[in-house]
Amino acid sequence: MPRLAFYMLVVALALACSYGAAKDETVDQLKARFESAHPEDRAELAIRIAQYQLRNADKFYNDGQSDQARAAVEDIVTYSEKARDAVTQNKKHLKHVEIDVRKMAEKLRDIKRTLAFDDQPPVEQAIRRLEDIRTTLLKEMFAKEIEKEQKK
Numbered sequence: 430m431p432r433l434a435f436y437m438l439v440v441a442l443a444l445a446c447s448y449g450a451a452k453d454e455t456v457d458q459l460k461a462r463f464e465s466a467h468p469e470d471r472a473e474l475a476i477r478i479a480q481y482q483l484r485n486a487d488k489f490y491n492d493g494q495s496d497q498a499r500a501a502v503e504d505i506v507t508y509s510e511k512a513r514d515a516v517t518q519n520k521k522h523l524k525h526v527e528i529d530v531r532k533m534a535e536k537l538r539d540i541k542r543t544l545a546f547d548d549q550p551p552v553e554q555a556i557r558r559l560e561d562i563r564t565t566l567l568k569e570m571f572a573k574e575i576e577k578e579q580k581k
Contacts, residue, residue: 436469452536453485456481456482456485456504459474459478459533462474462538463475463478463508466473466577468518468519469515469519469521471511471515472512472516472522472526473512473522475509475511475515476512476526476530477530478504478510479508479509479512479529479533481536482504482508482527483501483505483536483537484485484500484504485498485499485501486502486505486537486540488503489501489538490540490543490544490548498548499551501544502555503549505537505552505559506555506558506562508564509558509559509562510558511532511567512526512529512530513526513562513565516566517565517566518538520569523569524570526566527563527566527567530559530562530566531563533559533561534556534560534563537552537555537556537559538556540552540554541556559570565575
């Protein structure tokens with residue numbers, strides 16, 4: 430029993446250290462990690478990249494850097510799609526990814542309201558694509574329940 434407690438402590442410390450180090454990673458470092466990550470880790474990394482880019486897009490729009498903001502918005506969608514693909518393959522964390530994508534879509538709606546008319550269409554398109562991702566995830570989450578109902 431003491432050996433188990435020791436191993437649990439070591440694992441907890443390792444996770445805490447890796448989380449602290451991961452918070453300081455840049456988008457490019459996270460993207461590089463994503464490409465070489467195990468399939469079960471890809472969804473979490475993709476969502477972190479999308480969230481990071483959401484913060485960047487907001488900052489870029491506030492600073493008047495529309496081109497960089499559009500690139501960040503495109504990354505949000507791209508990595509949200511990659512997260513969707515990862516969770517639908519391994520069937521784990523569907524709900525968490527769906528919640529994160531919903532929150533990002535809400536934040537993009539808030540950002541869109543502050544933008545000039547010319548800057549709104551790419552953000553609106555990104556919101557629609559995030560909603561499509563959410564729909565796919567929700568269908569996947571509830572597919573099992575529908576199958577159970579049909580078997581009755």
